[in-house]
Amino acid sequence: MSLSMHQRVFTRNIAKLIVYAYQHGLELTFGEAYRTAEQQEIYVKAGKSKTMNSDHLRRLAVDFNVFTNNKLTYDWATVKILGDYWETLHPSNRWGGDWNKNNIKDGFIDVPHFEMHI
């Protein structure tokens, strides 16, 4: 499958994720989706990202601001509801709150991040 085809599958699955969030009492606003290499370098130098191989560079990742009860949250357990659903939509989908899919809050945590890692 071409990168463009993966991007379209990713975008369609993000639509499903948004609908699922609202069905479960969570509201979303967009953070970053596409990111330039220059911006990625700034994040890596600042320690906000660990890699220059981010899926944001390929339009295969998005960061969401998640709201519960009108409040922005980075609570792992709250957003894990979305992470768990995200992983059911495609075998290549990963949530930044559980990169290795072990259901434990360990390692580098990036709660707002959803990606299709091909």
Ligand SMILES: [Zn+2]
């Ligand atoms: Zn991200």
